[in-house]
Amino acid sequence: xxxxxxxxxxxxxxxxxxxxxWCNPISGHATLYWYQQILGQxxxxxxxxxxxxxxxxSQLPKDRFSAERLKGVDSTLKIQPAKLxxxxxxxxxxxxxxxxxxxxxxxxxxxxxxxx
Amino acid sequence: GIQxxxxxxxLILQEGANSxxxxxxxxxxxxxxxxxxxxxxxxxxxFYIPSGTKQNGRLSATTVATERYSLLYIxxxxxxxxxxxxxxxxxxxxxxxxxxxxxTRLQVFP
Numbered sequence: 738x739x740x741x742x743x744x745x746x747x748x749x750x751x752x753x754x755x756x757x758x759w760c761n762p763i764s765g766h767a768t769l770y771w772y773q774q775i776l777g778q779x780x781x782x783x784x785x786x787x788x789x790x791x792x793x794x795s796q797l798p799k800d801r802f803s804a805e806r807l808k809g810v811d812s813t814l815k816i817q818p819a820k821l822x823x824x825x826x827x828x829x830x831x832x833x834x835x836x837x838x839x840x841x842x843x844x845x846x847x848x849x850x851x852x853x
Numbered sequence: 854g855i856q857x858x859x860x861x862x863x864l865i866l867q868e869g870a871n872s873x874x875x876x877x878x879x880x881x882x883x884x885x886x887x888x889x890x891x892x893x894x895x896x897x898x899x900f901y902i903p904s905g906t907k908q909n910g911r912l913s914a915t916t917v918a919t920e921r922y923s924l925l926y927i928x929x930x931x932x933x934x935x936x937x938x939x940x941x942x943x944x945x946x947x948x949x950x951x952x953x954x955x956x957t958r959l960q961v962f963p
């Protein structure tokens with residue numbers, strides 16, 4: 738079974754530029770999450786989707802961050818414009834919302850963003 | 854909001870040693886997971902354990918929900934066990950939003 742796919746693996750941009758990250762969850766996983774992990778800290782949830790609807794985006798800085806999951810499968814996370822403090826690893830995770838595997842989240846390898 | 858604290862923050866072991874990692878949380882939870890983040894940054898789910906005890910090879914975990922803590926045991930540690938171990942909890946039945954702890958950084962030397 739293929740895992741959660743993310744791209745790119747690394748991205749370096751200058752502040753005020755825009756950047757987008759892509760995530761393809763495990764096949765059949767209806768729930769998709771985007772996390773931000775700053776160096777030395779645990780991941781922090783930015784947004785959670787159930788199919789193509791948003792379940793929780795309370796910690797998403799909506800003035801500069803946006804995310805979509807138009808067809809309920811792939812998702813993109815965008816930052817526009819980027820700030821220095823956005824330097825972090827952006828992790829995508831997915832889970833199957835029913836049965837014994839409910840709530841077990843599987844993570845992708847992440848995208849490491851450096852804002853200069 | 855809920856607080857999740859892990860101890861110790863850092864742990865250095867020689868190969869073959871055993872260790873216990875602890876996770877304390879400040880409120881009742883309906884979801885608790887242990888993750889290993891390897892040196893390349895990949896987060897691997899080790900256990901889904903909101904209560905009770907589970908074992909998987911050299912790893913085992915116990916959560917005592919009434920006392921609000923969980924323990925991760927690593928026996929006969931290997932260099933490949935190195936990395937950061939995170940405990941993560943969820944408190945709401947409406948969302949499975951995970952709150953991650955501060956992590957324990959483990960280094961295992963040959």
